[in-house]
Amino acid sequence: MNNLIKSINKLKPIIRNNNSNKLFFSSSTTIKKPGIFNKSQSILDKPLRRVFFNVPGSDKRKIDKSLALSDIIDSIVLDLEDGVSVNRKQEARDTIQKAVVEESFGKAEVLIRVNSVDSGLLEDDIDMIGKISSYIDGLVIPKVEHPDHLIYITQLLREKCGETNANNLKFMACIESAIGLINLKDICNYNEKINENKSQLNALIFASEDYCADTGITRTPTATELLYARSAVVNHAVANGLQAIDMVCINYKNPEALKKETHEGVQLGFHGKQAIHPNQIEIINESFRPSLEKFNFATKIVEQNEIHQSQGKGAFEIDGKMIDMPMVKWARNILSIESFYPPRDLEEIEQSSDENQK
Numbered sequence: 566m567n568n569l570i571k572s573i574n575k576l577k578p579i580i581r582n583n584n585s586n587k588l589f590f591s592s593s594t595t596i597k598k599p600g601i602f603n604k605s606q607s608i609l610d611k612p613l614r615r616v617f618f619n620v621p622g623s624d625k626r627k628i629d630k631s632l633a634l635s636d637i638i639d640s641i642v643l644d645l646e647d648g649v650s651v652n653r654k655q656e657a658r659d660t661i662q663k664a665v666v667e668e669s670f671g672k673a674e675v676l677i678r679v680n681s682v683d684s685g686l687l688e689d690d691i692d693m694i695g696k697i698s699s700y701i702d703g704l705v706i707p708k709v710e711h712p713d714h715l716i717y718i719t720q721l722l723r724e725k726c727g728e729t730n731a732n733n734l735k736f737m738a739c740i741e742s743a744i745g746l747i748n749l750k751d752i753c754n755y756n757e758k759i760n761e762n763k764s765q766l767n768a769l770i771f772a773s774e775d776y777c778a779d780t781g782i783t784r785t786p787t788a789t790e791l792l793y794a795r796s797a798v799v800n801h802a803v804a805n806g807l808q809a810i811d812m813v814c815i816n817y818k819n820p821e822a823l824k825k826e827t828h829e830g831v832q833l834g835f836h837g838k839q840a841i842h843p844n845q846i847e848i849i850n851e852s853f854r855p856s857l858e859k860f861n862f863a864t865k866i867v868e869q870n871e872i873h874q875s876q877g878k879g880a881f882e883i884d885g886k887m888i889d890m891p892m893v894k895w896a897r898n899i900l901s902i903e904s905f906y907p908p909r910d911l912e913e914i915e916q917s918s919d920e921n922q923k
Contacts (some may be wrong), residue, residue: 582684590630604806609718609898611767612674614639614837615853616846617705617810619678621648622657628664630843635671637846639837645690646707654686657827658693665700676737678705682714688721695725703735705770710745712755715766719759735767741775746797753805769802770839771795773812787827799834811835817842827852854906855899863903866896 618638620631623643631641643664649657665675677694680686694701695836706718714734720733740746750770756764773791776782795811811830816822827838827849833852838849855863865883870893873881880889 568772603804605803606894607806608803608808608836609807609901610827612639613902614674614768614808614810616640616849617642617770617837617839618846619644619813619839619841622661622677623649623653625660625664628660628668631673632668632670634843634846635673637667638673639849640676641670642676642678642705645686646678646680646684648678654680654689656691662693662697665697674702674703674717675700676703676735677701678707679718680706681706682717683708687718689716691721691725695883698726698730698734699815701734703737703765703767705737705739707739707772708745708775709738709752710742711748712758715752715755716759719765727758732763732765734765736819737763737768737770738766739770739772739775740794740798741772742779743776746776746794749797749801751782753801753807766805766807768799768810768836770810771798771812774815786822788829795830795833795835801836802836808836809834811838813839813841814845815841817845820848823848824852853902855903857909860903860909863896863899866893867900870896892909 616638617636618631618641619642620627622628622643628643631638635641636873643656643661645654645661645714661677676691679690679694681692694704704718706715709715717740718736719731724732725731726734730772738752740749740752745752753766753769754764755766756762771790771794773794776791776794777784784790788795791812799809811833814823814826823845830838831852837853840846840849863882866888869881869883869888873879881886882888
């Protein structure tokens, strides 16, 4: 009987302290209110990364070509890894070092893809980066399979660049294997293992060809065999406030194949796509722009939401569709992406609106 009474006492009603975010049991046990777990909205604070343009670091001509296109490329990736043969690694380091110091990359983000942690080449890459860390924006880190890979690179950078310069570099982690996919949750939160509040991780990049080689998946034109992996990368990225960058379209001479693959990536929720040829840039850029129909609809939602909110109303209707806060959030995301593009022609907008009303 005494045990029953003790159990009932433990289940006494919760008392809320209106002056704080804490809850109290009547037994004086403090319960901490949970924090915010969904970080998806912080993606809007990150720069637009529609085109991830890969350039071999050993090829000065291709680097110069990327410089000429820097006004239409969001992120230029100077490659030290797979795009460079083993006997030209040091030449690539020297070429990249000279280029980032002496040349202007315009508005493009400048990233260096280093060699993987297990390659035996990474340490020399970091030595070079220590000399130019203030000239670049971040690193693309290949073959990330565990949070310890990012922790190791963080430690190397702090040793070579100093803590302040090292902490200013952004990380883009490439997911290229089954074990990398399985460990996505821990990779996205690698900073917690070293008690760091701020994460340098900005994006996850899906490397399809390496992933297929690792898993034994047979690559097909439809890419349905990659749907699970691509969706997993997007979901983990968004949940942790990171951007998701889609795979390279290796059929770079076929613009229709690129359009189809990029459109599928947009539908899956990717924020950008890797490119390996200048002809891919414009198609990718335009594919990630919201359609005129989406833009018009999003504009209506945001405008009507302000009116209805001022009237104390929540949900409302537009064009026969019920609009609530998730749809308002979607509309704001669309307008945020649209803001990076040149203004649309007013006549084009009005013509599209008239057609939708018919």
